[in-house]
Amino acid sequence: MAKRITVDPITRIEGHLRIDCEVDGGKVTHAWSSGQMWRGIEVILKGRDPRDAWLFTQRFCGV
């Protein structure tokens, strides 16, 4: 019988990652990765002065 394993949060990375996997007979049969955080910076950028874009997109990730 398939067993579901979830690891959330994945640490030592930044970005709120979650991994789900389905294990059947000691083998991973399915796996899903998902980002658990969304800010919508693409939506926020719309209609703004293009010269400001680099300051916004730079904040996607601070690492």
Next chain:
Amino acid sequence: MRDEDEIVRESAGGPYRQIVARGVSRRDFLKFCSAMAAVLGLSGTFAGKIAEAIEKAERPILVWLEFQDCAGNTEALLRATKPTIAEIVLDVLSVDYHETIMAPAGKQAEKSLEDVVKNHKGKYIACVEGSIPLKDNGVYCCVGGRSAIDIAKEVCGNALATIAVGTCATSGGIPAAAPNPTGAIGVKQALPNVTVLNLTGCPMNVENLTATVVHFLTFGGLPATDSIGRPLFAYGERIHDHCERRAHYDAGQFVKQWGDEGHRQGWCLYEMGCKGPETFGNCPVVKYNEGTSWPVQAGHGCIGCFQPEFWDKMTPFYRRLPKVPGFGVEVTADKIGAGVAAVAAVGVAAHRIARAIRGKQDKKEDTE
């Protein structure tokens, strides 16, 4: 004969034991204490009191929560170019939970957090990085299957104090910029009844976090704040008033175009959109990367990242501020905002007139 360092090393406890174990000399430690007294706006005589407090302090427990963030504040905390005493002082905090740097993952990670809340209720410090989204039941930020607001309520609600690091955690920051697609807000807005100290900045200056921790160890409490919960020692004065290019502003020497003669000469960046006249912070004094530089020194205007909602209120970043407060070191953070606009308009008008008169006089002198 035993030297002073050795004697202190043996008798020390708490964080100080960790500091001496890292090979920091007594002299360097005292220098650090003096520097911290200066950042906190205290007289030099407080250095001894700070040193004594750090020597005697118990190791404080800290948890670091990341919500709608970019880890920029985490980087500010971790990425010193070389190990500094400040880094070591922050290191002596017992950081029991920090997703970006902790070894356990998944359920084990969450257990570390649960243990702190359960075993050290009311005694730990919670640092929060990133905003809290409320729209659609908080689905836009979840950790371990729980929403950010749910985690914040429990962890910040049971903490001795919460420090909101960065502009996202203090007022929503970039996720809260129009049209704020996720309904993002700051920690204090999400949890009005919780004690929150706001260290704004994109990212915050780690020197200010260090000074806050030192203040906490020395005086057993959080520093005095302005009306939006920011410590006055760091946010009490206007960037414009301590700017190294201020003399050029007063002399009417402005950069008109990137790379022009004025830019090469280090003239004032006001006309290129610098937000220093409306931003409160100690950037020009404390600077970044161990006092190496700060944006204006590097040749770019201030973008006003210490001010709440700067992504909407300070943009377009390259447009000149329409109203600039007048001369002097007279404006405080609490006066800025709606109230200062009128004063600012008068101030800038007076300044323009003064400049115009000066200009005419110069011309007159030329022709004479």
